Amino acid sequence: MTRSVNRTELSPLTFLNRAMAMFADRTAVVAGDRRYTYEEFGSRVQRLAAGLRASGVESGTSVAVLSPNTPAMLESQFGIPAVGGVVVNVNTRLSATEVDHILQHSEAQLLLADEQFRALVEETSFPPDRVQWIKDSGGPDDPYELFLADADARRPFVVEPPASEDQPLSINYTSGTTGPPKGVVYSHRHAYLSAIGQIVESGMRYDSAILWSLPVFHAHGWGYVWSVTAMGGKHVCQRDVDYAQIWNLLEAEQITHHNGAPVVHTNVAFHPRAHTLAKTVTAMVSGAPASTKLFARLRDLNFHPVHIYGLTETGSTTVCAWRGEWEHLDVREQAQLLSRQGQAFIVSDPVRVVGLDHEDVPADGTTVGEVRMRGNLVMSHYHRDPDATAEAFAGGWLHSGDLAVVHPDGYIELRDRKKDIIVSGGENIASVEVEQTLASHPGVMEAAVVARPSEKWGERPVAFVVLSDPSVSTEELKTYCRERLAHFKCPDDISIVDDLPRTATGKIRKLSLREDLWKGHAHRIH
Numbered sequence: 001m002t003r004s005v006n007r008t009e010l011s012p013l014t015f016l017n018r019a020m021a022m023f024a025d026r027t028a029v030v031a032g033d034r035r036y037t038y039e040e041f042g043s044r045v046q047r048l049a050a051g052l053r054a055s056g057v058e059s060g061t062s063v064a065v066l067s068p069n070t071p072a073m074l075e076s077q078f079g080i081p082a083v084g085g086v087v088v089n090v091n092t093r094l095s096a097t098e099v100d101h102i103l104q105h106s107e108a109q110l111l112l113a114d115e116q117f118r119a120l121v122e123e124t125s126f127p128p129d130r131v132q133w134i135k136d137s138g139g140p141d142d143p144y145e146l147f148l149a150d151a152d153a154r155r156p157f158v159v160e161p162p163a164s165e166d167q168p169l170s171i172n173y174t175s176g177t178t179g180p181p182k183g184v185v186y187s188h189r190h191a192y193l194s195a196i197g198q199i200v201e202s203g204m205r206y207d208s209a210i211l212w213s214l215p216v217f218h219a220h221g222w223g224y225v226w227s228v229t230a231m232g233g234k235h236v237c238q239r240d241v242d243y244a245q246i247w248n249l250l251e252a253e254q255i256t257h258h259n260g261a262p263v264v265h266t267n268v269a270f271h272p273r274a275h276t277l278a279k280t281v282t283a284m285v286s287g288a289p290a291s292t293k294l295f296a297r298l299r300d301l302n303f304h305p306v307h308i309y310g311l312t313e314t315g316s317t318t319v320c321a322w323r324g325e326w327e328h329l330d331v332r333e334q335a336q337l338l339s340r341q342g343q344a345f346i347v348s349d350p351v352r353v354v355g356l357d358h359e360d361v362p363a364d365g366t367t368v369g370e371v372r373m374r375g376n377l378v379m380s381h382y383h384r385d386p387d388a389t390a391e392a393f394a395g396g397w398l399h400s401g402d403l404a405v406v407h408p409d410g411y412i413e414l415r416d417r418k419k420d421i422i423v424s425g426g427e428n429i430a431s432v433e434v435e436q437t438l439a440s441h442p443g444v445m446e447a448a449v450v451a452r453p454s455e456k457w458g459e460r461p462v463a464f465v466v467l468s469d470p471s472v473s474t475e476e477l478k479t480y481c482r483e484r485l486a487h488f489k490c491p492d493d494i495s496i497v498d499d500l501p502r503t504a505t506g507k508i509r510k511l512s513l514r515e516d517l518w519k520g521h522a523h524r525i526h
Helices: 013-022 038-054 071-082 096-105 115-122 143-153 188-201 224-230 243-252 262-269 292-300 331-338 386-392 431-439 474-482 510-517
Strands: 027-031 034-037 062-066 086-089 108-114 131-134 168-173 183-187 209-212 234-237 281-285 303-311 315-319 352-354 369-373 398-406 412-417 422-424 427-429 444-454 458-467 493-496
Touching: 013 038, 013 071, 013 188, 013 224, 027 038, 027 071, 034 038, 038 071, 038 143, 062 071, 062 096, 062 115, 071 086, 071 108, 071 224, 071 234, 096 108, 096 115, 108 115, 115 131, 131 143, 168 188, 183 188, 188 224, 188 315, 209 243, 224 234, 243 262, 262 281, 262 292, 262 444, 281 292, 292 303, 292 331, 292 431, 303 398, 352 398, 386 398, 412 431, 422 444, 422 458, 427 431, 431 444, 431 458, 431 474, 444 510, 474 493
Parallel strands: 027 234, 062 086, 062 108, 086 168, 108 131, 209 234, 281 303, 458 493
Antiparallel strands: 027 034, 168 183, 303 315, 352 369, 369 398, 398 412, 422 427, 444 458
16 A cells, blocks of 8 residues: 555554554553563454454455453454454343344454353354354463464564545444444544544553453443553453452552443442552543442542543543632532533534524523534444434434533533433423432432323333442432422332343443333333
């Protein structure tokens, strides 16, 4: 490929080449007893790329990956696009039917699969001879290691950016909570700028080390597979989320960044082994609205929480950036401000919140509208779905389906998903506001609020809570809500549960909570 003197197509592949040149002897990947330097990591990616090319992977070929956070998973995020392939990361928590749908819809021609999921893969219709198994042992009997070893006899593969930065790099599938999951296409350009944005917004440095509890299959770990590599940082793999092990690794590996959904951070922050860290760890929080209690607890433990927000269609796109004038506030006030979603990443356009008239709502912290985005971090399109793409991009902006307010400082704060707003007696009740109130109670770990039918009011809120203090009663929680919310917003009933149902991406599955409540009624099941 002929290269221009004054232009290189934007691609995260260039981050690996830079790391190999600058940080060859530095530790790149840690997985149990295994440690790979950047020279070794880069060589493994090159051999993976050579093996994929020999297996028929060409420009535009989709290659699916079904794996926990392992060295092979990290290598695939570089090796597949290195040959022009399109990465399809498959959520490891899905059923065989869901996995089969993704493999078929993405038109995957090859599947890299961890042995842990052999039974799952064998339930799908995917051709067995197109599966490359991964044992994740690093040993000579590991079929993945044999696949890399076979590439040694071939000509070394040179990793270069694509001819066009707009070439598809990956297809990331949505949760599918309102229908079949849609395939979100990211370009090389999107991935590059997303990674740069994360470096800036998370304050990443050349000595950064990330603990991989956040699944890489979540939008490439929100892009950190590339961000950390760009800085020559250390990837510390964790196959399964083990909260005791997290506390071991945070200090043993000098972790600087630990990312995840609120549920993961909650389990870390309130784990029996939780203690104040000697070294500050940046905790990027995203995936669902988080409680003020969580942010306060993280700060107490010497985590530096950074709240970011986005969709599968954008990756992370807003950040609640710290403001100097918050320094004099107490930690609870700071936590309240940090729990907002903020404004656009430095590499994106400012997000808008618009009303039914499609005009921007006033920045009064009260008026609710829909969040809309555009710019560098918005997806290219939905794979094989031009109608859904056109609907999502109507009016020249991506329609998020999330409802928010804009505060006087310009920061947005989510109020709810459109489908989760409770309409009671003509008044809108944001389930998130009620959830945040319940979660602020010292004895509550988590809360979910949904609508149930009401002959008088149309809908009324009910709550499901997970307690941290089993002595707390439902009557106490009802009183707590009445003291803090308008009475029409308070849940009519509160159920104490051991756990909340979740989607495969860790979000609370409100659909499951609503199903029994709405049986025999005309709507609100979905």
